[in-house]
Amino acid sequence: MIMTDITLTIDGKQVAVPKGTSILQAAITAGITIPHYCWHPGLKAVGNCRMCLVQVEKWPKPVASCVQPVSEGMVVKTSTDEITKIRKSVMEFLLINHPLDCPTCDQAGECRLQDYYMNYDEVPSRFAEEKVSKNKMIDLGANVMLDQERCIACTRCIRVCQEVAGVDELTLANRGDHTMITTFPGKKLSNPYAGNTIDVCPVGALTNKDFRFKKRVWFLERTPSVCPGCSRGCNIEIHHEELKVYRLLPRYNPEVNNYWICDEGRYGYKFINEDRILRPRILEKNISHLVSSDEAVDRLAGLMKGGALDEIGVVANAQETNETLQALADFAKTVLKTRHLYFSRREVENPVSDNFLMTADKNPNQAFVDKLGFRPLSTLKEVRGLLVLNSLSPADMKKVIEKKVPILGIWASNENPAAHSSAVVFPIPTYAEQEGHFTNVRGLTQKITAAYPPRGEARLVSETLEELTERLQTNARSYTQNSYPLSPHL
């Protein structure tokens, strides 16, 4: 269907937009910012905060630009003296009972009240009376805390539950200056997309239990990436400082996840910070020894040369990037010349899925694993050893133990049972520390970027595979054990 364009003028700029567009959206198209609290591009417009009022030439009174559709020849002014005065009054009204506890508020630094106060108010309060006090620490559910005093009743959180999660879990109660956001009696905010209420709240009323008081937001760097939590591949921002991730936020992509992510993905970042393998090691007589990368490569090459290379199997993993998987497949086909190409993957009990974002496959890259021709490890044939990427699922680990197949080498970012029993262990970066791509369930290939350099002595799989190829094609160098004995289970 061809949409007719409407031409209008906003602050002297001509702009053409499809019929039905609101003035606020037309202004965004023209590069003009109209302040707003209750409007969100991913939610239905309700026009309740009154911050986005604008003047339309020949119209008797200002209109809410988020709900007013454009019309042909309309002339809009967004920042006249009258409009500035209205915004100042809206700000004063919103701040009358506001607690102004910015120093301890997690939203400080990304708060619309703070921003618009600087733009439109910037005068001391005239309110001499006692402020209405409300509850400040209400546990709304697994992940969200509510401070009722900070709420400006924009209703974004109610609408995100209704329109995105499809549930009625939040509502406004009471009237006037006693209006407050609340759950229904005896109920919790428990939908699997509840974390999005925190993102859309323009102030510090809804805060993230996981992130509360951990970091001032202005210290955080943002890196675009893709969630590895399931095969949807939702677009995310990694918020980090130095070598630590503090939170994941959704990144807009209309083809994949729009403005949203599920809570499973949002809180699935802990493994990046915890339980990491930071140095190469070898297992000797059930004792782990930390070694240099060179020594680890030498040791693995030595073990592999103990028999025919094509009797060694490789195990890919659907958690790794296209580049890593391709490097392993190339190595298996051209260096080992093996037919034993398997894969393992993250398996969870009773995986949650829906017809919105969450898929039952909790791996970001099964599509690429399949494309390269890796087969499930459950079909494991006779091999004299395995090279493993990342980890093995419990069922695959059981299979390997039953068949008494030794794990000769593993490339892993985190401690796991397969790493504990591998003869040689190479630390690798997580998805947050490398460039690459994931191919999602719909065949869409998306880029991930490195938030910071690999931790410890982690290196890309392709780098050690190149060195291993060299060693396998020349005489093995003599191996000297380094003197760092450790307990067998790190």
Ligand code: SF4
């Ligand atoms: S919501 Fe904004 S203005 Fe209110 S206390 Fe938090 S940072 Fe300050």
Ligand code: SF4
């Ligand atoms: S809690 Fe936040 S999002 Fe919800 S109505 Fe209040 S200010 Fe708006």
